[in-house]
Amino acid sequence: MTRNDRLLTVPEVLTELGGVSRRTFYRWRELGHAPKCVKLPNGELRIWRSDLAAWLESLREAA
Numbered sequence: 402m403t404r405n406d407r408l409l410t411v412p413e414v415l416t417e418l419g420g421v422s423r424r425t426f427y428r429w430r431e432l433g434h435a436p437k438c439v440k441l442p443n444g445e446l447r448i449w450r451s452d453l454a455a456w457l458e459s460l461r462e463a464a
Contacts, residue, residue: 408439408447417453 414436415421429435436456438446 406449406451409450409453411446411448414448414453 409417411423411426415423415426418426426435430438436448437452438448440446
């Protein structure tokens with residue numbers, strides 16, 4: 402986590418991923434293929450921008 406790191410909402414992450422559907426994102430989570438998430442007490446998910454970037458980088462290396 403860096404100083405300007407921030408928590409992203411699921412809709413923000415979906416937008417950054419080019420419009421991936423919410424259903425697809427949650428399916429990736431079920432399969433263990435999504436970026437690390439933080440579950441808030443109200444049940445909502447957040448993703449650190451740095452975790453999203455690291456996850457995307459790991460996909461590039463695997464390609």
